Amino acid sequence: MEKIYSANRRKENELKASDRTVKFLLDYSKSLKVTEAKGIKFESNMN
Amino acid sequence: MDVQLEDSVLIKRYVSGDEKALEALIDKHNQRLSSFIYSKVNSRDITEDIFQDTFIKVIKTLRRGTYNEEGKFLPWVMRIAHNLIIDHFRKSSRMPMYDGSNTFDIFSFIGDDKLNIEHQIIKDQIDLDLGVLINELPADQRDVLVMRIYKDMSFKEISENTGVSINTALGRMRYALINLRKIIEQNDIVLTI
Numbered sequence: 151m152e153k154i155y156s157a158n159r160r161k162e163n164e165l166k167a168s169d170r171t172v173k174f175l176l177d178y179s180k181s182l183k184v185t186e187a188k189g190i191k192f193e194s195n196m197n
Numbered sequence: 198m199d200v201q202l203e204d205s206v207l208i209k210r211y212v213s214g215d216e217k218a219l220e221a222l223i224d225k226h227n228q229r230l231s232s233f234i235y236s237k238v239n240s241r242d243i244t245e246d247i248f249q250d251t252f253i254k255v256i257k258t259l260r261r262g263t264y265n266e267e268g269k270f271l272p273w274v275m276r277i278a279h280n281l282i283i284d285h286f287r288k289s290s291r292m293p294m295y296d297g298s299n300t301f302d303i304f305s306f307i308g309d310d311k312l313n314i315e316h317q318i319i320k321d322q323i324d325l326d327l328g329v330l331i332n333e334l335p336a337d338q339r340d341v342l343v344m345r346i347y348k349d350m351s352f353k354e355i356s357e358n359t360g361v362s363i364n365t366a367l368g369r370m371r372y373a374l375i376n377l378r379k380i381i382e383q384n385d386i387v388l389t390i
Contacts, residue, residue, distance in 0.1 A: 165228065165231045165232045165235050165241075165244070166227045166228050166231050167223075167227050167230075167231050167244070167245055167248040167249070168245060171245050171248060171249050172220070172223055172224070172227070174249065175219075175223060175249060175252045175253070175256065176216065176219060176220055176223075178253060178256065179216060179219050179256045179260075180216060182256060182257070182260055184260045184261055184262075191261050191262075193257065193260075193261070
């Protein structure tokens, strides 16, 4: 009987950004400060 | 509907200082966004980079209070990612690449694909002439063409912006191109370098 082989796309479907990337984003968010002066918004990173 | 509502609630919480809401937002869209990016760039490392840059833009926009797409969070994030993917390919096409063969070719490193000054002037003239021709099109066709070609919008976005169906937007684009060709042929215009 003919066997049908197919590429395993499961890994691609389950693709997620790594915990390290997520942690970086969360830390970045915590360190980001937006201050407003005379209607202009300034960003600063308190790292 | 529930998903949209949940996003907007999470965004509100995050904007008012709840960092956990950001974690929930990232976690919620992580797989979908990563798969979308990976499907275009086909590299896990580049996917991570673009995912990170996308959310940095998201965080900045939310924190600056300039986010105004209530209920359409994921399409907005996808658009940011899409633009970053385009930037990535633009950058990488300018990067010198070593082809892996044994022969060393200095021109693969110092090659310059920029137009020379003469061709640049002709190209500028063509772009200008094309702009005049596009202005001759009926307004509905012109709008679709400008959004698609100059603003790089998808037909879905065009249909949302103009309030017509995707099929109508596609039809308008088709007629815009047909009419442009007609104008070019009737006036014997040559638009090539």
